[in-house]
Structures are given as C-alpha cells and as structure tokens.
Amino acid sequence: MTARFLPVAFAATFLAMGFTAPAHAGDVPTFEISIKDHKFNPETIEVPANTEIKLVVTNLDETAEEFESYELNREKIIAGGGGKGVFYLDALKPGSYPFFGDFNQATAKGTLIAK
Amino acid sequence: MLATLIIVFREVIEAALVLSIVAAATKGVAGRIRWLVIGVVGGLVGATLVAGFAGTIANALEGSGQEIFNASVLFIAVVMLGWHNVWMNSHGRELAAEMKAVGHDVAVGAKPLYAVAIVVGMAVLREGSEVVLFLYGIASGGVGTSGLLIGGLIGVVAGSALGFALYFGLLNLSTRRLFAVTSWLILLLAAGMAAQGANFLVQANILPSLGHAIWDTSWLLTERNIFGQLLHTLIGYTARPSGIQLVFYVATIILIGGAMKLYGGVSSKPLAKPEPASTPSLPHAAE
Numbered sequence: 001m002t003a004r005f006l007p008v009a010f011a012a013t014f015l016a017m018g019f020t021a022p023a024h025a026g027d028v029p030t031f032e033i034s035i036k037d038h039k040f041n042p043e044t045i046e047v048p049a050n051t052e053i054k055l056v057v058t059n060l061d062e063t064a065e066e067f068e069s070y071e072l073n074r075e076k077i078i079a080g081g082g083g084k085g086v087f088y089l090d091a092l093k094p095g096s097y098p099f100f101g102d103f104n105q106a107t108a109k110g111t112l113i114a115k
Numbered sequence: 116m117l118a119t120l121i122i123v124f125r126e127v128i129e130a131a132l133v134l135s136i137v138a139a140a141t142k143g144v145a146g147r148i149r150w151l152v153i154g155v156v157g158g159l160v161g162a163t164l165v166a167g168f169a170g171t172i173a174n175a176l177e178g179s180g181q182e183i184f185n186a187s188v189l190f191i192a193v194v195m196l197g198w199h200n201v202w203m204n205s206h207g208r209e210l211a212a213e214m215k216a217v218g219h220d221v222a223v224g225a226k227p228l229y230a231v232a233i234v235v236g237m238a239v240l241r242e243g244s245e246v247v248l249f250l251y252g253i254a255s256g257g258v259g260t261s262g263l264l265i266g267g268l269i270g271v272v273a274g275s276a277l278g279f280a281l282y283f284g285l286l287n288l289s290t291r292r293l294f295a296v297t298s299w300l301i302l303l304l305a306a307g308m309a310a311q312g313a314n315f316l317v318q319a320n321i322l323p324s325l326g327h328a329i330w331d332t333s334w335l336l337t338e339r340n341i342f343g344q345l346l347h348t349l350i351g352y353t354a355r356p357s358g359i360q361l362v363f364y365v366a367t368i369i370l371i372g373g374a375m376k377l378y379g380g381v382s383s384k385p386l387a388k389p390e391p392a393s394t395p396s397l398p399h400a401a402e
Contacts, residue, residue, distance in 0.1 A: 063252030064169055066245065070338055073327070073355060074318055076181060077248060079170030086178045088320040090327045103249045106118060 028088070030054040035065050035078070038104035049094040049114035055087040065108065069099035072112065119266035120273070122249060125341070126242045127274025129348045130158070133192075133238035135278040136304060137231050139285035140203065140297035143214040147228060154232035158239025165240060166247035182319035185241065189312035192237040195230040196305040197371040200298050202227055204379035207294045214290060246271075298375070300349065306367040307351020313363035325358025 031053060034041050038061060047053050057067050059078040067085055068075040072092075078085040092114040101108025134155065141147040165172065165184075173181040203210075246267075253263045288296055316322040333354035336343045346352035351364060 063255060064248040065252075066248075070333070070354065073314060073353075073357060076318065077169055077173065077245065079173055080252075081170075083170050083173060084178065085173065087318065090324050092327065102122065102245075103252055105122070 028052045028054045030056060032056045032058065033110065034058045034060050035101065035108065036060045038065070038101060038107045040099075040101070040108060040110035043110045044113060045110070046113045046115055047089075047092070050091045052091055053089050055089060055112075057085045057087070059083045059085075063103070065104065066102035067099065068102045069097060069112075071097040072099060074099075075102070116262045116266035119253065119263045120270040123246055123267045123270025124274045125270075125344060126246045126249075127271050128277050128345070130235075130238040130242040131274050131278025132281060132345070132348050133304065134235050135282035135285070136297060136300050137196075137199070137234055139282050139293060140199070140301060141228070141231055142286065142293060143210065143290065144228065147231065150228040150232040151235055154235030155239055157232070158236040159243055161236065161240040162243030162247055165244035166251065169244070169248060176319075179319035179321070182315040183321075186312040186315040186319070188237045188241050189308045189315070192234050193305045193309045193312065193367060195227075195234045195237075196301050196308070197367075197374065198227055199230045199234070200301050200305075200371055201374045201378050202230075203294060203298055204375040207298075208291075211290045211294060302368060302371055302375075303350040304348075305371055306364045307347070307349070309367040310351050310353065310356070310360040310364040313359045314357065317357060317359055322359050325362065327357055328355035329358055329361060331355050 029048065029051070031045055031047055033045060033055065035057065047055075057076075057078055059065050059080055060082060061080050063080045064077055064083070065080070066075060066077045067087075072087075072089060074087055074089075076085045076087070094114050097112040097114065099110050099112060134151070138147070138151055141151075169181075171180075172184050176183055250264065250267050253267070285293060285297065313322060317324045331354060335354075336346070336352070337354050338344050338347045338352070343352060343354070353360060356364075
C-alpha cells in the first residue's frame with residue numbers, strides 16, 4: 001500500500017467508526033420547549049434523572065437560533081418559523097443544566113433540572 | 116453591539132486558527148496562497164448556501180440532517196489534516212532543505228494542496244454558516260441594527276487579527292521547527308475535530324455516548340471562557356467529555372500518528388549536517 005491510498009484508508013476507518021454503531025431504541029419520555037421573542041418557554045423545565053429523555057425545541061421566531069448547552073454537551077441551530085430541533089439526552093445525573101440561545105444570549109436563557 | 120462582536124469573534128476565531136495553522140504548515144510551497152484562497156472563498160460560498168438551506172438540512176434524515184452534515188464536514192477535515200500530516204512527515208525534510216537551498220518557494224507537484232484547501236473550506240463553511248445565520252437574524256430584526264452589524268464586522272476583523280497573529284508567530288520559528296510544531300498542532304486539531312464530530316453523531320442518536328461526562332473540569336476551565344474556547348479549537352479541550360469523544364480523540368491520534376510513523380520512516384533519521392538554529396526569514400514570509 002502506498003501513501004496514495006491513505007486518505008481512502010482514513011476515510012473508511014472514520015466511516016466505519018461513525019456509522020456502524022446501532023441507534024438507540026425508540027420510545028423515551030419527551031419534553032418540549034419553544035422559543036418566542038428570543039425567550040424560552042418554559043425557562044425552567046424539570047425532567048426525570050437517570051433515564052434517557054427526548055427534548056424537542058421549537059423555534060416560533062422568524063429568525064434562526066442556536067440552542068446550546070455546555071452542561072448537556074449539545075449545540076444545534078434551529079431554523080426560524082417553526083423549525084424543530086430534537087435532542088436525545090442520555091440518563092442525566094440529578095442536577096441543573098443551564099442552556100441558552102447562542103444568537104440571543106441576553107434573553108434566551110433557561111435551565112433543565114433533572115430530579 | 117458588544118454582544119454581537121463577541122459572538123461573531125468566537126465563531127471567526129475557530130476558522131481563523133485553522134486557516135493560520137495550515138497556512139503556516141505549507142510555508143514555502145509554491146501555489147499555496149491560491150489554494151488557501153480557493154478554500155476560503157469556497158467556504159464562504161458554501162456557508163451562505165448552508166445558512167440559506169439551514170431548515171432543509173436540519174429536517175433531512177429524520178431531523179438529524181444538521182448533525183450528520185456537521186459530523187461529515189468535521190470528518191472530511193480530519194481526513195485531510197491526517198493526509199497532510201502524513202505527507203509532510205515523509206516529504207517535509209526534503210522540502211525544508213530545498214527551500215533553504217533555493218531561497219524561495221518550491222513547486223512540489225505531489226504536495227496535496229487540495230487537502231489544505233478542503234480543510235480551510237470546511238472550517239470556514241461550518242463557522243461561517245453560523246455567522247451568516249446570526250447576522251441575518253440581526254439584519255431582519257429592525258431597530259438599532261447598524262450598531263449590531265458594526266459589532267459583527269469588528270468581530271470578524273478581530274477574529275482574523277488573532278489568526279494572523281498566530282500565523283506570523285509560527286513563521287518566526289525556523290523552518291524545521293515550524294514543520295515539527297505545525298504537525299503537532301494539526302494532529303491535535305484533527306483529534307479535537309474528530310471528537311467534536313463524534314459528539315454530533317451522539318446528538319443525532321447514531322452513536323452511543325459511552326458516558327455523559329467522563330470527567331468534569333469546568334471548575335478549572337469552561338469553553339464559555341475565551342481561553343477555554345481557544346483550547347477547544349486548538350486541541351479539542353472539552354470540560355465534560357463523553358466516553359465516545361475520548362475514544363475518537365485517542366483513535367485519531369493513534370491513526371494519524373501511526374501513519375506518520377509508518378510513512379515517515381526513511382526521512383525521520385537526521386540528515387548529515389544539522390541546520391543552524393534559525394533560518395533567515397525568507398522574502399515570501401510576509402506575503
């Protein structure tokens with residue numbers, strides 16, 4: 001094998017690493033948050049700890065927002081005009097997990113509380 | 116205005132740091148500026164397209180389109196960075212010697228400059244699309260937008276300035292040290308990108324996280340902090356890494372590092388004469 005084939009080898013390995021793992025099973029408790037006037041509704045949301053949950057964020061503003069949380073290790077742009085972002089969250093330890101809208105940090109702030 | 120400045124600045128520095136590292140790593144190669152420009156322009160065009168189709172991309176693939184898109188962009192960059200590093204490791208020494216001998220840029224046909232263009236393009240594409248969406252949001256917001264847009268503009272300039280600072284800082288190194296330093300920087304950059312890509316696949320529910328937060332060093336340094344974010348971009352620092360992120364990080368270092376060892380064997384032995392400690396800076400260094 002010459003160095004010529006290395007990019008292919010790298011690509012194949014990464015594809016194999018990335019796409020062979022099975023997806024998680026389906027039905028998990030779902031929680032919804034919406035964004036309106038660059039604010040979250042609700043701003044505080046309680047979810048059960050120690051179980052996988054699904055979070056659906058709907059953006060009712062006209063402009064896009066980036067839902068971001070360092071504590072939850074999540075970031076995703078949610079298109080304006082009713083765009084939805086779906087997040088599957090692994091079993092969380094009890095505690096509070098702040099999140100924010102990256103594009104409107106002054107107003108778009110919220111906390112997810114796992115109990 | 117300050118908030119806008121900071122948000123844009125933070126997006127721009129990520130792309131600017133990637134650009135400055137690969138620009139420094141290809142010092143002395145004829146034609147590199149053209150490929151870097153192709154990368155930046157291609158990335159900007161791509162960023163505008165991605166921003167325009169953000170909703171469509173997000174809704175694709177059962178709502179995981181954005182994650183899979185981001186992960187793909189990151190993995191492509193990782194592959195190209197790895198390829199570049201392996202190539203440099205097997206040819207870098209000859210390149211440095213030839214540069215020193217001729218005193219100007221050398222044309223190296225086999226040098227994968229397209230890889231450099233792709234890396235830059237991918238970085239600009241990802242960060243740029245966020246900036247476009249953000250500024251578009253401001254522009255359509257109405258009141259007092261001019262101040263915010265000026266903030267955005269200053270953010271772009273400041274982010275670029277930081278990139279240039281890193282670039283010229285790196286160019287102060289002697290040619291041999293420069294190649295050694297940039298190949299380490301690129302290795303860690305690639306590992307960090309792979310870990311970030313893995314995180315997007317976790318978010319898309321394609322990969323298991325293998326543990327939400329293996330450790331938590333947010334008490335020491337968070338990515339919220341500008342310094343933490345710089346480290347996040349440069350070496351993939353994450354305060355709360357998931358298990359899969361660690362797996363991808365380490366695997367990338369082993370894969371690329373291993374390939375570098377494997378294909379760099381011949382020229383990794385020292386040449387007969389050691390180079391002087393510092394190489395006089397070449398005329399093209401300021402281009």
